[in-house]
Amino acid sequence: MRTKFTLIVAGVTLLLLATAAPVLAHHSFAAEFDANKPVKLRGTVTRVEWINPHTWIHIDVKDANGTATEWMIEGGTPNTLLRRGIDRNSLPAGTEVVVDGYRAKSGLNRANGRDLTLADGRKLFMGSSGTGAPSDGSDSGK
Amino acid sequence: MHRRLLGFAVVLVAVVSLMTAEASGQAASAATSKANAPSAARWRTPWGDPDLQGSWSNATTTPLQRPARYGDRKFLTPEEVKEIDRQTDIGTDQRPANAVRDVADAYNRFWWDRGYSDGRTSLIVDPENGRIPAMTAEGQKRLAALRAFEGQTTEFGTDGGGKADSWEDRSLYERCIIRAPLPRVSTGYDNNYQIVQSPGYVAILQEQMHETRIVPLDARPHLDGSVRQWLGDSRGHWEGSTLVVETTNFTDQASFEGSSQNMRLVERWTRVADDRIDYQFTVEDPSTWTRPWTAAVAWHPVGPLFEYACHEGNYGLYGILEGGRQKDKEAAEATRKESSK
Numbered sequence: 001m002r003t004k005f006t007l008i009v010a011g012v013t014l015l016l017l018a019t020a021a022p023v024l025a026h027h028s029f030a031a032e033f034d035a036n037k038p039v040k041l042r043g044t045v046t047r048v049e050w051i052n053p054h055t056w057i058h059i060d061v062k063d064a065n066g067t068a069t070e071w072m073i074e075g076g077t078p079n080t081l082l083r084r085g086i087d088r089n090s091l092p093a094g095t096e097v098v099v100d101g102y103r104a105k106s107g108l109n110r111a112n113g114r115d116l117t118l119a120d121g122r123k124l125f126m127g128s129s130g131t132g133a134p135s136d137g138s139d140s141g142k
Numbered sequence: 143m144h145r146r147l148l149g150f151a152v153v154l155v156a157v158v159s160l161m162t163a164e165a166s167g168q169a170a171s172a173a174t175s176k177a178n179a180p181s182a183a184r185w186r187t188p189w190g191d192p193d194l195q196g197s198w199s200n201a202t203t204t205p206l207q208r209p210a211r212y213g214d215r216k217f218l219t220p221e222e223v224k225e226i227d228r229q230t231d232i233g234t235d236q237r238p239a240n241a242v243r244d245v246a247d248a249y250n251r252f253w254w255d256r257g258y259s260d261g262r263t264s265l266i267v268d269p270e271n272g273r274i275p276a277m278t279a280e281g282q283k284r285l286a287a288l289r290a291f292e293g294q295t296t297e298f299g300t301d302g303g304g305k306a307d308s309w310e311d312r313s314l315y316e317r318c319i320i321r322a323p324l325p326r327v328s329t330g331y332d333n334n335y336q337i338v339q340s341p342g343y344v345a346i347l348q349e350q351m352h353e354t355r356i357v358p359l360d361a362r363p364h365l366d367g368s369v370r371q372w373l374g375d376s377r378g379h380w381e382g383s384t385l386v387v388e389t390t391n392f393t394d395q396a397s398f399e400g401s402s403q404n405m406r407l408v409e410r411w412t413r414v415a416d417d418r419i420d421y422q423f424t425v426e427d428p429s430t431w432t433r434p435w436t437a438a439v440a441w442h443p444v445g446p447l448f449e450y451a452c453h454e455g456n457y458g459l460y461g462i463l464e465g466g467r468q469k470d471k472e473a474a475e476a477t478r479k480e481s482s483k
Contacts, residue, residue: 026315026316026452026458027312027313027315027316027456027458027459027462028246028313028316028462029245029246029247030242030245030246031304031306031461031462031465031466032458032461032462032465033245033461033465034245034465035241035242035244035245036241038241049455051451051454051455052449052450052451052452052453052454052455052456053318053450053452053454053455053456053458054455054457054458056455056457072457074457074458074461076252076253077253077331077332077450078448079331079332079349079447079448079450080253080254080255080331080332081253082448083255083445084252084253102241102244102245104461104464104465105461105464105465105468105469106461106464106465106467106468107468108464110461112245114237114244
């Protein structure tokens with residue numbers, strides 16, 4: 001019985017992995033960002049554009065000589081971030097962050113913010129909370 | 143967990159009753175309405191119409207069409223539901239090993255709002271096989287053109303390709319025109335709708351793309367056939383406690399699964415519990431499909447809707463066009479190298 005159950009689960013998992021196609025976000029990330037250009041940026045938040053259809057976080061990244069370069073990091077849509085307990089004040093100017101993402105195809109200083117890690121190691125855009133279901137009453141998003 | 147299983151049982155019962163009503167036609171529908179009547183009386187507006195008002199979500203991971211692996215099976219086992227939902231939760235934290243897939247997924251899935259399986263293998267309840275019926279040659283052609291426009295399909299979804307020479311080469315969604323043509327099915331996030339009623343009208347606000355369908359209930363005729371709209375032209379009426387909305391006058395610039403502008407859409411909303419509306423749509427378009435087909439999905443309460451003002455800062459479109467120019471540059475460079483050999 002146990003074996004049968006495990007087999008069913010394994011079968012379902014395999015099928016899911018084989019067939020699950022990504023649901024599209026507002027726009028094609030594949031058209032905008034380059035999978036061959038992963039970036040890891042350490043910087044300081046200068047401002048957050050809390051706008052639709054996607055948020056943009058501006059950070060200053062300093063090189064070895066202390067010269068700062070501004071990068072724009074694309075984040076999730078404000079509506080769903082709000083439902084996850086993140087708002088325009090979650091990343092005040094001056095916050096130190098490490099951004100893990102992919103650079104724009106154009107080669108400009110833009111990237112998608114796949115993961116955003118705060119100085120204390122907390123990952124802002126990672127980790128489900130509660131059931132993972134938004135607005136189900138049991139999920140504070142914190 | 144108990145809540146989940148109970149929910150599953152409720153879905154099963156509701157879906158079976160939906161399908162029974164579908165199979166035996168009007169008589170069964172009337173019987174169902176009668177059966178619902180005593181409880182449906184609980185949800186009434188002050189002026190006596192059935193009350194559908196509130197904010198609702200149609201989020202579910204149950205696919206529109208039944209994947210071939212399920213054959214004729216309509217329902218998943220509780221174990222399968224549990225595993226699919228577990229995968230949905232894992233998907234939130236998991237990073238795909240493949241960078242192409244990672245980019246296509248748009249960040250990690252932390253902020254996605256896909257809902258869970260409703261226990262069925264497809265949203266389509268008619269035909270029986272849970273699949274969109276055979277398409278006409280014209281429909282096939284239209285669908286192929288639509289897919290080509292979206293870009294090539296890879297194992298990671300569409301490659302985001304297609305042309306990027308002008309904003310007009312890009313999808314209506316990327317251009318902030320509409321999220322998707324009607325009828326709407328669950329997608330990655332913002333699957334939220336607000337229904338507001340007044341005597342003679344029902345208004346349905348769609349969180350994405352921030353548009354409202356205002357549906358008159360006074361049996362007035364549809365707009366002239368020469369008027370074509372992104373969301374068509376809707377007329378509604380009550381059948382017992384069910385809101386029935388018929389929509390025509392679609393545009394040929396938007397297509398639902400290959401549909402033409404002549405599609406006739408009939409949607410039905412029935413309040414069945416404090417926390418549930420049963421929503422059903424039937425699409426009919428002889429130039430696209432060889433027969434009409436019907437899908438059903440439950441709507442559940444959701445918190446307040448937020449304004450999705452898509453044009454506010456659609457930098458993504460600039461990024462896509464810039465990406466297109468970069469591709470041009472690389473192609474020109476490759477040609478130059480080739481010719482200088």
